[in-house]
Amino acid sequence: xxxxxxxxxxxxxxxxxxxxxxxxxxxxxxxxxxxxxxxxxxxxxxxxxxxxxxxxxxxxxxxxxxxxxxxxxxxxxxxxxxxxxxxxxxxxxxxxxxxxxxxxxxxxxxxxxxxxxxxxxxxxxxxxxxxxxxxxxxxxxxxxxxxxxxxxxxxxxxxxxxxxxxxxx
Amino acid sequence: xxxxxxxxxxxxxxxxxxxxxxxxxxxxxxxxxxxxxxxxxxxxxxxxxxxxxxxxxxxxxxxxxxxxxxxxxxxxxxxxxxxxxxxxxxxxxxxxxxxxxxxxxxxxxxxxxxxxxxxxxxxxxxxxxxxxxxxxxxxxxxxxxxxxxxxxxxxxxxxxxxxxxxxxxxxxxxxxxxxxxxxxxxxxxxxxxxxxxxxxxxxxxxxxxxxxxxxxxxxxxxxxxxxxxxxxxxxxxxxxxxxxxxxxxxxxxxxxxxxxxxxxxxxxxxxxxxxxxxxxxxxxxxxxxxxxxxxxxxxxxxxxxxxxxxxxxxxxxxxxxxxxxxxxxxxxxxxxxxxxxxxxxxxxxxxxxxxxxxxxxxxxxxxxxxxxxxxxxxxxxxxxxxxxxxxxxxxxxxxxxxxxxx
Numbered sequence: 001x002x003x004x005x006x007x008x009x010x011x012x013x014x015x016x017x018x019x020x021x022x023x024x025x026x027x028x029x030x031x032x033x034x035x036x037x038x039x040x041x042x043x044x045x046x047x048x049x050x051x052x053x054x055x056x057x058x059x060x061x062x063x064x065x066x067x068x069x070x071x072x073x074x075x076x077x078x079x080x081x082x083x084x085x086x087x088x089x090x091x092x093x094x095x096x097x098x099x100x101x102x103x104x105x106x107x108x109x110x111x112x113x114x115x116x117x118x119x120x121x122x123x124x125x126x127x128x129x130x131x132x133x134x135x136x137x138x139x140x141x142x143x144x145x146x147x148x149x150x151x152x153x154x155x156x157x158x159x160x161x162x163x164x165x166x167x168x169x
Numbered sequence: 170x171x172x173x174x175x176x177x178x179x180x181x182x183x184x185x186x187x188x189x190x191x192x193x194x195x196x197x198x199x200x201x202x203x204x205x206x207x208x209x210x211x212x213x214x215x216x217x218x219x220x221x222x223x224x225x226x227x228x229x230x231x232x233x234x235x236x237x238x239x240x241x242x243x244x245x246x247x248x249x250x251x252x253x254x255x256x257x258x259x260x261x262x263x264x265x266x267x268x269x270x271x272x273x274x275x276x277x278x279x280x281x282x283x284x285x286x287x288x289x290x291x292x293x294x295x296x297x298x299x300x301x302x303x304x305x306x307x308x309x310x311x312x313x314x315x316x317x318x319x320x321x322x323x324x325x326x327x328x329x330x331x332x333x334x335x336x337x338x339x340x341x342x343x344x345x346x347x348x349x350x351x352x353x354x355x356x357x358x359x360x361x362x363x364x365x366x367x368x369x370x371x372x373x374x375x376x377x378x379x380x381x382x383x384x385x386x387x388x389x390x391x392x393x394x395x396x397x398x399x400x401x402x403x404x405x406x407x408x409x410x411x412x413x414x415x416x417x418x419x420x421x422x423x424x425x426x427x428x429x430x431x432x433x434x435x436x437x438x439x440x441x442x443x444x445x446x447x448x449x450x451x452x453x454x455x456x457x458x459x460x461x462x463x464x465x466x467x468x469x470x471x472x473x474x475x476x477x478x479x480x481x482x483x484x485x486x487x488x489x490x491x492x493x494x495x496x497x498x499x500x501x502x503x504x505x506x507x508x509x510x511x512x513x514x515x516x517x518x519x520x521x522x523x524x525x526x527x528x529x530x531x532x533x534x535x536x537x538x539x540x541x542x543x544x545x546x547x548x549x550x551x552x553x554x555x556x557x558x559x560x561x562x563x564x565x566x567x568x569x570x571x572x573x574x575x
Binding site: 034063082088091137145 | 188189191235236239241243244247279406408409410411412422424429504505506507508509510517519521523532533535537541542545546549574575
């Protein structure tokens with residue numbers, strides 16, 4: 001971090017990052033309204049893409065800051081997982097979104113690439129029921145293990161009693 | 170016996186039906202045992218439950234069980250307007266509410282596109298209160314850590330000095346811990362008349378106390394023996410786990426979002442970023458983490474002094490100054506996804522927003538909590554240590570369960 005000027009020179013613009021993403025997976029959409037700017041990629045390619053972005057010496061996204069699940073509601077019938085990537089040496093950001101079907105939301109886990117994904121994905125699973133394939137330990141993390149349903153889904157109705165305690169207070 | 174109104178029915182299985190363990194008793198090897206630590210245990214800093222797999226006194230694995238302080242921040246945030254989320258944000262990291270508010274308000278202001286319009290005085294007051302709160306948070310971290318290790322006196326010293334900070338903040342906004350002071354687009358009030366003088370007085374009082382604390386706790390031989398070379402976190406592992414804040418810096422990376430992103434008025438202020446150097450042991454050990462926090466207090470003091478100076482000179486209090494002048498009447502950001510991050514005392518606090526452009530309520534508001542990611546590294550760095558060292562490692566991570574569980 002000593003040579004900030006060098007860092008800026010190597011920093012890639014979003015268009016360059018998007019080119020690199022296009023080289024790995026076709027069929028992507030760009031979302032320039034987001035901050036940081038985002039690419040929407042097919043869910044099947046997420047692991048391959050993250051692996052490449054993590055290893056590629058010109059991108060080198062070594063930190064996964066945030067994994068967010070989003071439920072778009074029953075009408076849209078989709079869910080999303082949003083990954084916020086950050087590169088410490090180059091200081092560039094990228095947001096990656098994958099869109100999943102609401103009935104059976106499944107996506108490959110990236111926890112083998114970034115260990116921080118382990119808990120972040122568990123939280124998304126806990127709140128939305130999105131299954132991360134290949135996750136080493138996909139248990140609930142914040143809610144009790146015997147809680148019914150996924151609370152952040154838009155159509156979530158909580159159970160009436162939890163262990164004989166009324167949930168509605 | 171009336172059953173009406175009785176919420177909790179006693180069953181003999183209730184006690185053992187707690188959150189199930191990850192390790193099964195029947196799968197243990199002959200020398201192994203499972204020890205449960207917490208959730209109601211003072212050394213776990215709140216309601217953190219650890220399932221510890223041990224072989225004799227050597228720890229083989231640690232499984233943190235979270236959620237005992239889960240208060241549905243994200244669910245609540247989907248049902249109230251942006252400005253009403255601020256009190257919930259306060260309650261995440263309840264020992265550093267100002268910093269969380271600052272991050273949150275900054276995010277919403279950027280979404281609205283009013284972040285550049287704010288008066289400089291507002292920004293300086295924000296930084297001033299946030300840095301005061303940063304000192305208070307680090308005091309808690311260092312004081313309770315000393316108590317974990319067995320040093321009782323420093324805890325009272327830091328609580329005494331923290332009390333001064335809390336009173337200053339109470340004078341500013343009326344609350345001691347959960348302030349709701351930084352609003353979207355401004356502040357609740359201007360700082361009270363005479364605050365600058367009282368605050369400089371406090372800073373002058375604090376400086377010798379800091380070196381005193383350093384001598385008595387940080388440099389103390391017993392403390393060094395307990396913390397040096399314990400829980401060493403290598404840098405690559407720290408980044409891979411998304412560890413941020415003093416923990417990452419203790420591992421030797423000069424990385425502070427106040428410098429890297431340069432948000433608010435931090436680029437105009439002079440301060441340095443302390444990093445762990447392994448002075449007493451290995452870089453990234455428990456001692457380094459505590460030492461980095463101690464040095465950060467010194468830097469925060471420097472920032473506060475500069476803020477106070479500017480609040481008394483260039484950005485003086487005037488009759489016309491209205492801290493709420495830029496507070497928008499209607500907070501309705503355009504449809505977008507937005508990720509904002511800021512440096513909290515514990516690390517990178519991020520907020521992910523999805524605004525749908527049609528309502529004053531966020532469609533999705535996710536908090537990326539620094540303590541959450543910092544805690545996730547605990548199993549990795551506590552393999553093979555002794556139980557007493559595990560307590561030392563938990564304390565050095567400085568978790569606030571309110572933020573882990575949200």
